[in-house]
Amino acid sequence: MRKIGILFERQSDIMSNSDATEETHYHWRETEEVEAVATNLTALGYDVDLIGTLDNLLERWRQNQLPEFIWNLSVRTTSRNRTALAPAILEQLGIPYTGGDTTVKSLTLNKDFLKPVLQWRGILTPPWCRYGVGEEIVNLPLWKKCILKPACEGYSLGLQVWEVSTGLSELQNQVKQLHQQFQAAVLCEQFIPGxxxxxxxxxxxxxxxxxxxxxxxxxxxxxxxxxxxxxxxxxxxxxxxxxxxxxxxxxxxxxxxxxxxxxxxxxxxxxxxxxxxxxxxxxxxxxxxxxxxxxxxxxxxxxxxxxxxxxxxxxxxxxxxxxxxxxxxxx
Structure with missing residues (x-):
């Protein structure tokens, strides 16, 4: 195995969507990261193919030009399945790749599903409640200070602080705003200082x-x-x-x-x-x-x-x- 393709999204790939904003779509790989991986793989003696997006990968497939191995840096956007898409497609194409498979990528991205698994495993995680899209919030959380965040995002996208002193209406407003921005469930998590x-x-x-x-x-x-x-x-x-x-x-x-x-x-x-x-x-x-x-x-x-x-x-x-x-x- 000498040829390695790298899957990734550039800023231009992500922000070409007319609805994209940095506050909701900050998922691209920095140029320095992609270049560092590619340069060092080349120095290790591998031929590197900077494939880019999954669309580019599927075009390689249509042209029968798939690499032997994929270095997977693809994370996509605006879907609770976004990090799982690349490994799912790669498994279907029969191409080995770096990183977690479809199951682990999806589970670790969706924190509202991950947290019960952590509890089952006996692992401490901040207490939380979940607000589904369209769900009415009628009670205040039990904690004085909370973190509000979309259930399936990374890089702190949408992360906000809420304090009980601001009241129920402010909580409702913040959650509603996050629902509108991300179209995803929102976690309300006790803030842990330290x-x-x-x-x-x-x-x-x-x-x-x-x-x-x-x-x-x-x-x-x-x-x-x-x-x-x-x-x-x-x-x-x-x-x-x-x-x-x-x-x-x-x-x-x-x-x-x-x-x-x-x-x-x-x-x-x-x-x-x-x-x-x-x-x-x-x-x-x-x-x-x-x-x-x-x-x-x-x-x-x-x-x-x-x-x-x-x-x-x-x-x-x-x-x-x-x-x-x-x-x-x-x-």
Missing amino acids: REITVGVVGNDAPVFIGAVETVTTEGAVMQEQVLDLQAKRRGGFGKINVDLSLPELQKLKDVTLDLMQLFKPLDYATFDFRVSADNFSASNQAYLLDINADATLHPERSLAQIALQNGLSYRDLIEVILQTSLKRWN
């Missing part, structure tokens, strides 16, 4: 490596009450620092991540977002799983690449271990 930690892992049957970074303010302080919504991510002002998962207060994060890697395998690689509550962050503090990113970014300056570097792996090493992890399961 540390925000991302765990990254590569592997299926056993982890090739695992590590973590913590998001902190420009002063290096814990996030506590701050929220990483889309505006905050665009604005910047946050840093990432390495953290040691062997510390007693963080061991639970490692255990949860490895448990879910086994439950959901094959994933090949993923990141897991946690909030660790309380002020002194002792071993008794609670670690809440917020999200599983089965389509984690491979941008060389983002979390997974930084975690790999923490484990003594260059970016090229990261690309190689992901590829070898994926090839092993297909073989």
Whole structure:
């Protein structure tokens, strides 16, 4: 196997839709990410075909020009099935690919389905309620501060903060706005103040490596009450620092991540977002799983690449271990 095709959507692919806005469609792969993956695959001795969208892939199929293997970076937009489309089509075409399959991509994207699975597994996640499209909200949530977000989006799209002091009508207005923007159920989730930690892992049957970074303010302080919504991510002002998962207060994060890697395998690689509550962050503090990113970014300056570097792996090493992890399961 020498030829690898890369599936991805550019900004122009996503924003060509007349209804597209950055607030609802921010799903494209950054040019730096695609170029970094392609450049390092080439350096590893592979012929790289920048296929782009699923439409381009199907055109390759019609022309009988399919590659032997696909590096899947496709996430699409505006559908609760969007991340599952590429693996479903690739399975039908009989082409092996990197990353999770249709089932795991769909489950991890749809948080209203994921959360009951986490509860069944005995994994702590913030308490929540679900507001379906058109559902009347007649009662206030039990929590003073909540996160409102579409049930099947990523990159903090649509994420808003609601506080009980603003009242029921404001809650109804915010949820109605999200329903109109995303045409999807909305989760109302208790806000957990504390540390925000991302765990990254590569592997299926056993982890090739695992590590973590913590998001902190420009002063290096814990996030506590701050929220990483889309505006905050665009604005910047946050840093990432390495953290040691062997510390007693963080061991639970490692255990949860490895448990879910086994439950959901094959994933090949993923990141897991946690909030660790309380002020002194002792071993008794609670670690809440917020999200599983089965389509984690491979941008060389983002979390997974930084975690790999923490484990003594260059970016090229990261690309190689992901590829070898994926090839092993297909073989």
